[in-house]
Amino acid sequence: MAELLATVDSDELTEWLAAWRMGLMDDWKPVRDVIDYASAGICATIANVNRGADSQPYSLFDFTLFAEKPERDPADLEAEIDAAFSERSVNG
Numbered sequence: 001m002a003e004l005l006a007t008v009d010s011d012e013l014t015e016w017l018a019a020w021r022m023g024l025m026d027d028w029k030p031v032r033d034v035i036d037y038a039s040a041g042i043c044a045t046i047a048n049v050n051r052g053a054d055s056q057p058y059s060l061f062d063f064t065l066f067a068e069k070p071e072r073d074p075a076d077l078e079a080e081i082d083a084a085f086s087e088r089s090v091n092g
Contacts, residue, residue, distance in 0.1 A: 032066060040064040 004013075019025060040063035047058040061069045 036064050036066045040067075 037060065040060045043063035044058045044060050047063070051058065061067060
């Protein structure tokens with residue numbers, strides 16, 4: 001934050017915040033989401049490689065900044081993924 005405040009003054013920060021609230025940056029949301037998921041995937045991979053053997057694996061959503069966290073059981077998600085791949089291989 002100190003680095004940001006050293007290079008951007010309060011007036012400019014206020015303008016950026018106003019632009020965000022007015023929806024002027026909505027076109028950036030898809031790009032932001034791609035970057036969010038990509039960086040979360042990297043973080044989750046690194047965390048899982050370095051976690052203890054008896055600890056729970058990290059999810060992509062443990063590291064996303066903007067994505068809404070799903071309210072589902074990881075086992076349900078795994079079943080959905082398996083079903084999707086099974087369906088594609090049959091119908092593919």
